[in-house]
Amino acid sequence: MARLEHANINVGDTAKTAAWFGRAFGWRVRWEGSTFDGAGYTMHVGNDDDYLALYEPKASKAGGERDYKSRGQLNHVGIVVDDLAVAEKAIRAEGYEPHSHQDYEPGERFYFCDENGIEYEIVAYA
Numbered sequence: 001m002a003r004l005e006h007a008n009i010n011v012g013d014t015a016k017t018a019a020w021f022g023r024a025f026g027w028r029v030r031w032e033g034s035t036f037d038g039a040g041y042t043m044h045v046g047n048d049d050d051y052l053a054l055y056e057p058k059a060s061k062a063g064g065e066r067d068y069k070s071r072g073q074l075n076h077v078g079i080v081v082d083d084l085a086v087a088e089k090a091i092r093a094e095g096y097e098p099h100s101h102q103d104y105e106p107g108e109r110f111y112f113c114d115e116n117g118i119e120y121e122i123v124a125y126a
Helices: 014-025 084-093
Strands: 006-010 028-034 040-046 051-057 077-080 099-104 107-113 119-125
Touching: 006 040, 014 028, 014 040, 014 051, 014 084, 084 107, 084 119
Parallel strands: 006 051, 077 119
Antiparallel strands: 028 040, 040 051, 099 107, 107 119
């Protein structure tokens, strides 16, 4: 059996992103440190079972436009929560604007984008 442990995403500020993950989802920093080549800084943020690796390169540039058509592009990160309304309130408190609310099998969901241009899908399964 295999399971997904983590995904590594580039962000502009690891500490800022880790902080709002903690407030919105109750996640914690599992590990942090400089990259092996000194080209950036990484924070592993999540729980005991899985996490997102937040990578802040020393030399970064803005990403391209999301189009859902380009190969090799991250479309969104899906996060499962127990209570969608509580999660939406937390996301709004961080200054993000939820959109595309949908309710279909297997669960209810909404999406939002952060300041890095990363889209998140927040879903609750009944």
